[in-house]
Amino acid sequence: MKGLESIPTPNDLLKAYNTLQFKQKMLLPSKLAFWSQWSRFDPRLAEIIVFYISKNWKDISALTLNREIKKQPWPGVLGVLLEQVILFAGFSLNEKVLFRNWARFVMTGVSKASFELFFIGLRSLGGRLSLQDAVLSHKTYKKWGYFGRELLINKVPEKA
Numbered sequence: 001m002k003g004l005e006s007i008p009t010p011n012d013l014l015k016a017y018n019t020l021q022f023k024q025k026m027l028l029p030s031k032l033a034f035w036s037q038w039s040r041f042d043p044r045l046a047e048i049i050v051f052y053i054s055k056n057w058k059d060i061s062a063l064t065l066n067r068e069i070k071k072q073p074w075p076g077v078l079g080v081l082l083e084q085v086i087l088f089a090g091f092s093l094n095e096k097v098l099f100r101n102w103a104r105f106v107m108t109g110v111s112k113a114s115f116e117l118f119f120i121g122l123r124s125l126g127g128r129l130s131l132q133d134a135v136l137s138h139k140t141y142k143k144w145g146y147f148g149r150e151l152l153i154n155k156v157p158e159k160a
Helices: 010-022 029-038 043-059 062-069 076-088 093-106 128-135
Strands: none
Touching: 010 029, 010 043, 029 043, 029 062, 029 076, 043 076, 043 093, 062 093, 076 093
């Protein structure tokens, strides 16, 4: 199995959280693609990325993000996150159509995974929860070749 050179540390994850949630400057597509890979180790990061994309997708170059995601070991991970954006962003009908087209462009040429657990290290291998993930997988995961049930919605309400 191919993967990352190293697993993100808690400090790495904290820096990613802070950058995605509080930095005013637009995140580079290369960083977004890289951090999408880290989301396999941390559902909270996945939620934050879904929220970040839902608010900033219009300012992210689909072509650049497509190039960057193809450099990653698990490019289909971003597909799962984009599918979850569609579920929770609260887009108008017109925005939903535009986002779907943008997301399709981002994921052009990206292959599905070979049906594996989306999250790494969170479940016992062959355990009851792993089996439930496989049997009860949500369509947003299955579409990209992963098993998972977590809905990646930010549970903290947005401040007005």
